[in-house]
Amino acid sequence: MENKKIEQIKEQMNKVIVGKDDIIEKVLAAIFAGGHVLLEDIPGVGKTTLAVAFSKALYLDYRRIQFTPDVLPSDVVGFSMFNKKINEFEFKEGACMCNILLADEINRTSPKTQAALLEVMEEKKVTVDGEAHFLPDPFIVIATQNPVGYVGTQKLPESQLDRFMIKLSMGYPDELSEIDIYKGHSYEALDKVEAVLEKDDILKIRKQVEEIEIKDNVLDYLVKIVRVSREHKYVSLGISPRGGIALLKMSKALAFMHDRTYVVPEDILDSLDVVANHRLVMNTKAKADGYTSDMVIEELKNIIKVP
Numbered sequence: 008m009e010n011k012k013i014e015q016i017k018e019q020m021n022k023v024i025v026g027k028d029d030i031i032e033k034v035l036a037a038i039f040a041g042g043h044v045l046l047e048d049i050p051g052v053g054k055t056t057l058a059v060a061f062s063k064a065l066y067l068d069y070r071r072i073q074f075t076p077d078v079l080p081s082d083v084v085g086f087s088m089f090n091k092k093i094n095e096f097e098f099k100e101g102a103c104m105c106n107i108l109l110a111d112e113i114n115r116t117s118p119k120t121q122a123a124l125l126e127v128m129e130e131k132k133v134t135v136d137g138e139a140h141f142l143p144d145p146f147i148v149i150a151t152q153n154p155v156g157y158v159g160t161q162k163l164p165e166s167q168l169d170r171f172m173i174k175l176s177m178g179y180p181d182e183l184s185e186i187d188i189y190k191g192h193s194y195e196a197l198d199k200v201e202a203v204l205e206k207d208d209i210l211k212i213r214k215q216v217e218e219i220e221i222k223d224n225v226l227d228y229l230v231k232i233v234r235v236s237r238e239h240k241y242v243s244l245g246i247s248p249r250g251g252i253a254l255l256k257m258s259k260a261l262a263f264m265h266d267r268t269y270v271v272p273e274d275i276l277d278s279l280d281v282v283a284n285h286r287l288v289m290n291t292k293a294k295a296d297g298y299t300s301d302m303v304i305e306e307l308k309n310i311i312k313v314p
Contacts, residue, residue: 010266015203019064022199024057026184030177033257033281034061034149036264038209039216040256042172043128043148045113045285053177058109058149059197065209066202067106068143074116080123084133085140098135103127106143106206110150114163124148125167145209165244165288172253173278174285212263219259221270224314229254229275231311236287239306241298244288254282272313280304 013035020031034057037044046054055071062069072082085101102108103124110124127133128148132141150171152163168174180188204212221229233254237245246254257278262270280301287300 010264012203012208013264016064019200019203020057020060023060023196024053025187026180027053027057027177030057030175032261032264033173033175036257036260036278037172038065038145038147039212039263040172040253040260041145041213041216042253042256043170044150045168045171045174046149046151046177047154047174047285048151048176048178049154054151055109055111056197057177058107058151060200061149062107062109063197063200064203065107066205067145067147067209069107069109070102070105071109071111072102073111074113074120076115076117078116078120080120083120083123084127085135087136096136098138098140100140101133103133103142103146104140106145106147108146108148110148112153113150114152118164121163121167124150125170128170143206145206145213165286168285169247169249171285172257173281175281216256216260216263219262219270220268221255221259225270225272225275226255228272228311228314229258232275232279232307235311236283236303236307239303241289241293241296242287242303243290244286246283246286250282250286254278257282276308276313279308283307 016035017028017031024031034044038061046057048054059069072078081101083101083103085099085104087096088099089095090097113121113124127142131146132139230251233246233251236242239245254275258270258274261274261277283304284300287303289298289300
């Protein structure tokens with residue numbers, strides 16, 4: 008039943024996102040794994056459309072906040088306002104009180120506002136004037152950012168990037184897919200996307216993903232990848248323990264989506280790029296030699312023996 012639903016979700020997503028099946032699968036896996044998603048790419052390739060389409064296909068409440076330099080932390084988490092009628096303060100919820108929060112161009116706002124959002128991602132609650140307000144469950148952040156160097160962008164610190172389970176780049180569509188887009192106006196077809204799952208279905212799937220088995224030898228393989236990433240001569244900061252957990256959860260989610268009750272090494276390899284590419288910090292020697300994080304990831308795939 009779950010596999011049929013997953014195929015139906017992909018079909019709905021393909022109504023608006025053409026030629027990006029791998030991207031759709033990875034984002035869906037992250038949602039099933041309980042993680043947050045960072046989309047980094049140039050404007051106009053469908054990052055925002057992807058997030059809105061997922062909210063419709065999964066029948067989740069979503070809100071969008073367009074980050075600019077003047078957006079305040081209170082816009083994200085909410086604030087207290089005095090109500091004269093009842094003679095007391097009332098909590099006015101911020102944009103984060105939803106199931107899917109589209110944080111558009113997160114690297115164009117101030118570090119203080121970025122920190123407010125990333126704290127919410129970790130804590131799943133907001134505290135205003137000493138009172139805690141819990142977020143709806145599930146709560147997923149799909150954040151977009153323009154590549155660093157674009158006008159008005161500010162690089163996210165490594166500690167904040169680590170809060171995102173995966174980072175993806177959609178890229179331009181291939182020629183045939185782009186022709187299909189122009190013929191069908193796919194990016195304007197959001198109203199055609201139909202709901203396949205509901206909130207309770209997603210929570211149920213998350214529990215099933217947690218129960219996916221991983222054998223000791225496969226877990227050892229995952230741990231070796233994480234640890235060797237920290238020892239590479241071109242890396243100053245490797246995959247953190249949080250990153251290792253993200254890799255494990257993504258691997259379990261992909262195993263579930265492929266109708267397996269156990270993780271195989273291919274699930275780990277398939278998850279590694281999107282889990283590790285924003286967590287590896289290259290040193291000055293790497294920059295001098297033109298060595299990138301993608302090259303390190305390819306090395307990790309090749310040098311560590313697959314069980």
